[in-house]
Amino acid sequence: MATFPALKPNARTYTPGAHPSTAIPTMNGNEMGVRHNNAILKYILGLTFNGLTTDQHYQLIGHYNLHARFYPFDIPSSILTGSGLTFPSTYVWIYVGPPATEHTPGLVTTRVELELIPPYTI
Amino acid sequence: MTTYPTLPPQSASFDYGKLNVSEVNTLGGPIRFRHSDRVSGNALKLQYQGLTQTQVEQIRSHYFENQTLHGYFQLPTAVWGGLSVVANDARYRYTEPPQEEHTGLHYNLTVSLIVIDGFTVLYILDGGDATVPTETAFTSFALTGYQPFILNGNGADLSSITVTHIFNGQGA
Numbered sequence A: 001m002a003t004f005p006a007l008k009p010n011a012r013t014y015t016p017g018a019h020p021s022t023a024i025p026t027m028n029g030n031e032m033g034v035r036h037n038n039a040i041l042k043y044i045l046g047l048t049f050n051g052l053t054t055d056q057h058y059q060l061i062g063h064y065n066l067h068a069r070f071y072p073f074d075i076p077s078s079i080l081t082g083s084g085l086t087f088p089s090t091y092v093w094i095y096v097g098p099p100a101t102e103h104t105p106g107l108v109t110t111r112v113e114l115e116l117i118p119p120y121t122i
Numbered sequence B: 001m002t003t004y005p006t007l008p009p010q011s012a013s014f015d016y017g018k019l020n021v022s023e024v025n026t027l028g029g030p031i032r033f034r035h036s037d038r039v040s041g042n043a044l045k046l047q048y049q050g051l052t053q054t055q056v057e058q059i060r061s062h063y064f065e066n067q068t069l070h071g072y073f074q075l076p077t078a079v080w081g082g083l084s085v086v087a088n089d090a091r092y093r094y095t096e097p098p099q100e101e102h103t104g105l106h107y108n109l110t111v112s113l114i115v116i117d118g119f120t121v122l123y124i125l126d127g128g129d130a131t132v133p134t135e136t137a138f139t140s141f142a143l144t145g146y147q148p149f150i151l152n153g154n155g156a157d158l159s160s161i162t163v164t165h166i167f168n169g170q171g172a
Helices: A054-067 B053-065
Strands: A011-015 A021-025 A031-035 A043-049 A092-095 A100-104 A107-117 B011-014 B018-026 B029-040 B043-051 B091-102 B107-117 B136-139 B144-147
Touching (some): A054 A092, A054 A107, B029 B107, B043 B053, B053 B091, B053 B107
Antiparallel strands (some): A011 A043, A011 B091, A021 A031, A043 A107, A092 A107, A100 A107, B043 B107, B136 B144
């Protein structure tokens, strides 16, 4: 398990996870909620890197190629700098999908989406 | 039950909910049933721009304190910014996790809520105090005297009639 490259993103999106739960509506408009699990799942972190060098871009692509949506990994603190975000300990990250890269002359922009999941052993 | 942080959004969009009505199709046409006096199910979307880290953490904390999408909570009236769309004691639930955008120093945030217990459609007619107005002179072709003309009814019991009405016709 290789840690995600220690790059600083230019922008982030963050969606906290949720308890698996079902809201069951009643006919008078009220609801009955059933929570199925103590765990909170599906934290999503989107990272945008602007102006990457070729080497930095290769670090991102290389890391994805080694992990894809199968091998979990950790992220370095530089990714979350200044965000105040905290996550359940022992949870690990996987890719939501492949990184999307846009090449314009002299500028490489890559966007990566990661999902936090409970730990599992391969 | 928790209370949402007192953070008025920069913009909000919402609908007016619905009465809890079901409809059954019959051979004679559809028949509708109303199951409660409440209007609920309003979808409410709050959009914040340029929040500080302290403010965004208030909403993050509330989201987790509320057991994410599972629990119900109340919304301070300040969040509605003076609009009177639902009752002040309405209950709300997150319909999806808050969506954050980190732009460097500040945060943009979108929060989606649904109203579970909104307005109660119950009308009470309140006539207020029945004060007799001041008498003023009144003249018409049919009646002459002083208004108001008050008809004092009594119990509907034919054996104890206590009011007699005399119509004194005059020259037409």
